[in-house]
Amino acid sequence: MSEGGEEVSNKQILLRDYVTGFPKESDMVLKTGTIQLKVPKGSKSIVVKNLYLSCDPRMRIKMTKLDVSSNYFDFFTPGSPIVGFGVAKVLDSGHPDFKEGDLVWGTTGWEEYSLIEAPETLFKITHTDVPLSYYTGLLCMPGLTAYAEFYEVCTPKKGEYVFVSAASGAVGQLVGQFSKLMGCYVVGSAGSKQKVDLLKNKLGFDDAFNYKEEHDLNAALKRYFPEGIDIYFDNVGGSMLDAVLLNMRVQGRIALCGLISQYNNLDKPEGIHNLFCVVTKRIRMEGFVVFDYYPIYPRFLELALQYIKEGKIVYLEDRIEGLENAPSALIRLLTGQNVGKQVVVVAHE
Amino acid sequence: MSEGGEEVSNKQILLRDYVTGFPKESDMVLKTGTIQLKVPKGSKSIVVKNLYLSCDPRMRIKMTKLDVSSNYFDFFTPGSPIVGFGVAKVLDSGHPDFKEGDLVWGTTGWEEYSLIEAPETLFKITHTDVPLSYYTGLLCMPGLTAYAEFYEVCTPKKGEYVFVSAASGAVGQLVGQFSKLMGCYVVGSAGSKQKVDLLKNKLGFDDAFNYKEEHDLNAALKRYFPEGIDIYFDNVGGSMLDAVLLNMRVQGRIALCGLISQYNNLDKPEGIHNLFCVVTKRIRMEGFVVFDYYPIYPRFLELALQYIKEGKIVYLEDRIEGLENAPSALIRLLTGQNVGKQVVVVAHE
Numbered sequence: 001m002s003e004g005g006e007e008v009s010n011k012q013i014l015l016r017d018y019v020t021g022f023p024k025e026s027d028m029v030l031k032t033g034t035i036q037l038k039v040p041k042g043s044k045s046i047v048v049k050n051l052y053l054s055c056d057p058r059m060r061i062k063m064t065k066l067d068v069s070s071n072y073f074d075f076f077t078p079g080s081p082i083v084g085f086g087v088a089k090v091l092d093s094g095h096p097d098f099k100e101g102d103l104v105w106g107t108t109g110w111e112e113y114s115l116i117e118a119p120e121t122l123f124k125i126t127h128t129d130v131p132l133s134y135y136t137g138l139l140c141m142p143g144l145t146a147y148a149e150f151y152e153v154c155t156p157k158k159g160e161y162v163f164v165s166a167a168s169g170a171v172g173q174l175v176g177q178f179s180k181l182m183g184c185y186v187v188g189s190a191g192s193k194q195k196v197d198l199l200k201n202k203l204g205f206d207d208a209f210n211y212k213e214e215h216d217l218n219a220a221l222k223r224y225f226p227e228g229i230d231i232y233f234d235n236v237g238g239s240m241l242d243a244v245l246l247n248m249r250v251q252g253r254i255a256l257c258g259l260i261s262q263y264n265n266l267d268k269p270e271g272i273h274n275l276f277c278v279v280t281k282r283i284r285m286e287g288f289v290v291f292d293y294y295p296i297y298p299r300f301l302e303l304a305l306q307y308i309k310e311g312k313i314v315y316l317e318d319r320i321e322g323l324e325n326a327p328s329a330l331i332r333l334l335t336g337q338n339v340g341k342q343v344v345v346v347a348h349e
Numbered sequence: 350m351s352e353g354g355e356e357v358s359n360k361q362i363l364l365r366d367y368v369t370g371f372p373k374e375s376d377m378v379l380k381t382g383t384i385q386l387k388v389p390k391g392s393k394s395i396v397v398k399n400l401y402l403s404c405d406p407r408m409r410i411k412m413t414k415l416d417v418s419s420n421y422f423d424f425f426t427p428g429s430p431i432v433g434f435g436v437a438k439v440l441d442s443g444h445p446d447f448k449e450g451d452l453v454w455g456t457t458g459w460e461e462y463s464l465i466e467a468p469e470t471l472f473k474i475t476h477t478d479v480p481l482s483y484y485t486g487l488l489c490m491p492g493l494t495a496y497a498e499f500y501e502v503c504t505p506k507k508g509e510y511v512f513v514s515a516a517s518g519a520v521g522q523l524v525g526q527f528s529k530l531m532g533c534y535v536v537g538s539a540g541s542k543q544k545v546d547l548l549k550n551k552l553g554f555d556d557a558f559n560y561k562e563e564h565d566l567n568a569a570l571k572r573y574f575p576e577g578i579d580i581y582f583d584n585v586g587g588s589m590l591d592a593v594l595l596n597m598r599v600q601g602r603i604a605l606c607g608l609i610s611q612y613n614n615l616d617k618p619e620g621i622h623n624l625f626c627v628v629t630k631r632i633r634m635e636g637f638v639v640f641d642y643y644p645i646y647p648r649f650l651e652l653a654l655q656y657i658k659e660g661k662i663v664y665l666e667d668r669i670e671g672l673e674n675a676p677s678a679l680i681r682l683l684t685g686q687n688v689g690k691q692v693v694v695v696a697h698e
Contacts, residue, residue, distance in 0.1 A: 237624065256628045271620015275586065278636035279605045285634040287627035 010035040012111035013326050015076045019063040022264050023334060027063065028082065028327035035113045039094040045117045046098050048088035050108055051349060053326060054136035055333040055342035056170075057235075059084055060263040082110035082326075087125070087135045089349065095119045103128065105135040110326055112346060123297070127305055131317075132349075137170045137341035138315045139304055141290050145257060146174035147300045148293035153255045153286045154231045158183035161225055163244065166235035167208060168195040168316065170341035171257060175233045176205045177313045184231070187224045189240070191336045198339065202314065217243035228252075236261045238270045245274035245283075254285040263334075316340025359384040361460035362675050364425045368412040371613050372683060376412065377431065377676035384462045388443040394466045395447050397437035399457055400698060402675060403485035404682040404691035405519070406584075408433055409612040431459035431675075436474070436484045438698065444468045452477065454484035459675055461695060472646070476654055480666075481698075486519045486690035487664040488653055490639050494606060495523035496649045497642035502604045502635045503580045507532035510574055512593065515584035516557060517544040517665065519690035520606060524582045525554045526662045533580070536573045538589070540685045547688065551663065566592035577601075585610045587619045594623035594632075603634040612683075665689025 010033050019027050039045050062076045062083075076082060086108040090098050098104070098119055106122035108114045116122065125135055137143060149171075150156065162179040164172045167188025176199065179186035187207045188199045199208035207224055214220040221229070221243055228249035234241055237259030244254070262269040278285060307313045318338040320329040326344045333342040359382050368376050388394050411425045411432075425431060435457040439447050447453070447468055455471035457463045465471065474484055486492060498520075499505065511528040513521045516537025525548065528535035537548045538560045548557035556573055563569035570578070570592055577598035583590055586608030593603070611618040627634060656662045667687040669678040675693045682691040 241624075256624065259625050259628060262625060269622050269625060271622050272624055273618045273620050275590075275605065275621055276608050276611060276618060278634065279608060280636065280638065282636045282638050282641060284636075285627065287629065287631045287633075289629065289631050292631060 006037045007034050008037060008113065009033070010111055010113050011323050012081045012109070013323065014081055015063060015078050017078045018065050018075075023060065023063055023331065025327040025331050028330070030324055030327075033111075035111075035115065037113065038092045039115070041094075043094045043117075044096075044119070045115055046093040046095055046119045047091045048104065048108065048114050048116060049091055050086050050088045050110075050112060050114060050323075050346045052087040052133045052136050053108070053110055053323075053344040053346060054085040054140065055326075055330045055338070055344065056084060056141070057258050057260045057263065057333065059330060060260075060334050064267075066267060082330075083107060084110065085136055085140055086346075087132050088114065093119070098122075098124070103132065105140055110323070112323060127301075130305065130308055133317060133319065133343050133345070134308075134315060136343050137317065138174065138308075138313075139301060142170035142341065143174060143304055144293055144297055144300050145288070145290045146171045146178060147304070148290065148296060149255045149257055149288045150175050150178045150233065152293070153288055154233065154253050156182045156184055156231055160184045160230035161227060161249070162186040162231045162233065163221070163225065163229045164188045164205075164233045164235070165211075165240050166190065166258075166260060167199050167205065168203070168340060169235060169338075172233070172235055173199075173203050173316055173340065174313065176203055179231075180204050180206075181307075181312065192339075195339060198316065202316070211240065218246050221247040231255070233257060234259075237272075238262055242272050242274050245272070245277040248277060248281050248283055250281045252281060252283050254283060256285060256287045260334075317343050319343045319345055321345045355386045356383050357386060357462065358382070359460055359462050360672050361430045361458070362672065363430055364412060364427050366427045367414050367424075372409065372412055372680065374676040374680050377679070379673055379676075382460075384460075384464065386462065387441045388464070390443075392443045392466075393445075393468070394464055395442040395444055395468045396440045397453065397457065397463050397465060398440055399435050399437045399459075399461060399463060399672075399695045401436040401482045401485050402457070402459055402672075402693040402695060403434040403489065404675075404679045404687070404693065405433060405490070406607050406609045406612065406682065408679060409609075409683050413616075415616060431679075432456060433459065434485055434490055435695075436481050437463065442468070447471075447473070452481065454489055459672070461672060476650075479654065479657055482666060482668065482692050482694070483657075483664060485692050486666065487523065487657075487662075488650060491519035491690065492523060492653055493642055493646055493649050494637070494639040495520045495527060496653070497639065497645060498604045498606055498637045499524050499527045499582065501642070502637055503582065503602050505531045505533055505580055509533045509579035510576060510598070511535040511580045511582065512570070512574065512578045513537045513554075513582045513584070514560075514589050515539065515607075515609060515685075516548055516554065517552070517689060518584060518687075521582070521584055522548075522552050522665055522689065523662065525552055528580075529553050529555075530656075530661065541688075544688060547665065551665070560589065567595050570596040580604070582606060583608075586621075587611055591621050591623050594621070594626040597626060597630050597632055599630045601630060601632050603632060605634060605636045609683075666692050668692045668694055670694045 090102040103125040104122040189211045196208045199205040232254045238261035439451040452474040453471040537557045545557045548554040587610035
């Protein structure tokens with residue numbers, strides 16, 4: 001033990017090795033190490049106890065090292081803990097902006113305790129009258145994604161036709177609700193009857209369908225959108241995007257948020273064949289990375305908290321208890337078995 | 350003869366039948382009919398003598414009847430004359446806005462004389478101190494396309510890196526010159542050494558390459574754009590678009606103007622595999638149809654005429670003499686044998 005720091009055992013979830021194809025639970029491994037609960041003297045780092053961890057589709061991308069140049073990727077390191085968003089409590093701080101007992105959300109490790117060397121990247125949680133786990137979803141990156149991408153990229157107008165894929169997921173469920181608040185007609189697609197029921201009966205979508213039961217996505221979209229689609233909020237890519245292109249209206253907008261259908265074969269992704277519709281229908285298609293919108297987070301947070309208080313939005317979470325079950329939670333998400341935002345509960349404060 | 354109207358013979362180029370795959374000259378047929386050179390009494394139509402006809406890539410699309418819903422398509426009718434842009438002289442008019450001797454540009458038939466029933470769609474030519482054939486290209490739809498799409502869709506900034514495909518074509522050559530006037534660095538691709546030389550030595554491109562000599566388009570683009578591409582003005586689609594996606598810079602813009610590489614198999618177009626880059630690099634990709642920009646034509650015309658007078662832009666035409674050679678001219682364009690805007694000279698006034 002150094003300088004009075006308490007050394008404790010620290011369970012961690014490590015990436016075993018870079019993954020090819022579909023990841024499995026066994027690509028991750030539980031290891032028990034140790035950690036000092038005090039920050040090194042003179043350091044500006046903090047030590048946190050992780051409470052909630054977020055499972056996000058883009059974590060799949062970081063499990064495979066790809067040669068794609070962009071500042072989007074920060075691959076996992078085999079033999080090191082998985083890295084992701086989480087909610088944590090500060091146990092010790094060498095940084096002037098943080099003190100013991102503070103609650104934070106941001107990038108942390110998949111472990112019980114983390115030493116965070118650049119705590120400036122974390123957001124301090126000041127509103128605690130909502131479930132803290134919401135800071136892995138609705139009040140964190142997925143919420144800001146839904147908000148900024150829907151309002152800033154999709155530029156919705158009242159009465160427009162909106163389609164959302166992966167609609168019961170962390171981002172999709174919010175886009176649907178924002179669409180209704182905007183006075184749009186919104187249909188969602190999801191991968192099970194249970195999710196479709198939730199979209200229609202709990203999340204306020206005007207309609208919803210199970211894409212796995214549709215052999216002809218083009219025909220399905222024609223059925224749900226006889227007038228065509230003004231806005232497509234794309235969380236999946238692939239054949240759904242191709243079918244949507246055929247059903248877009250003139251001057252429609254497509255927000256490309258994620259392409260989860262392609263994440264297991266990003267080195268050889270499926271082709272999109274109907275881009276010609278982008279020309280003929282003057283479609284605007286725009287990619288999105290939430291980090292660009294961090295400056296508007298405070299404005300978003302205020303609105304989201306108000307919406308929660310007024311009961312204007314609801315938020316579905318799929319919680320799994322225990323760090324040891326985190327690999328299973330991530331695989332659940334990547335195979336679409338989760339219902340709502342997938343969260344791992346590491347500790348209840 | 351009716352009401353004193355002079356009936357004359359009228360050579361026409363008809364579409365024989367809808368085309369599958371690559372069109373050939375024999376898909377069009379020369380026929381000699383007759384036409385009255387006076388408009389029917391009480392009609393608001395006009396009769397014109399066609400002077401110059403425009404060959405445009407999108408004419409290929411109209412040669413095959415596709416089931417793609419959009420107001421972009423107005424297919425040719427087998428057994429009827431090909432329809433396209435042209436410059437013509439009014440011989441007789443029942444319309445108050447037109448009189449004998451007026452020069453017009455707009456949609457006309459591939460024939461010596463045309464009866465135009467809705468002359469409101471035509472633009473009257475009032476500046477005749479430039480070659481009249483320019484009203485099939487630089488001062489017509491291709492010019493307005495280059496202007497509006499470059500400035501309105503690509504939102505260029507000084508110093509940005511611009512790539513143009515089909516760069517010596519009617520639209521591409523102008524985009525390159527607008528890029529230079531804007532202070533951008535611009536590289537063009539074309540399909541022959543002659544075109545590449547013209548791009549570099551006559552049209553002012555900073556650099557150019559022959560895509561047919563590049564086995565690896567991705568590698569070629571990396572060579573010409575070591576810093577990446579900010580703006581891609583896409584006239585071709587297909588594998589070039591896929592390679593460009595890998596080389597775009599963050600927050601780049603792609604204007605989809607045409608996809609000539611796909612026009613012979615629009616019912617089964619090539620797949621685009623690298624759309625994931627649109628997400629990771631926050632790319633905006635936008636389709637464009639020039640008709641949406643007709644309201645700004647007067648502003649564009651004024652600027653273009655001024656540029657011509659000041660010698661700030663040059664314009665390359667590839668002229669073919671004689672209506673009977675129009676099918677050959679169109680096939681030249683569709684197989685990339687033309688050098689500059691492909692024009693058919695039907696009559697010299």
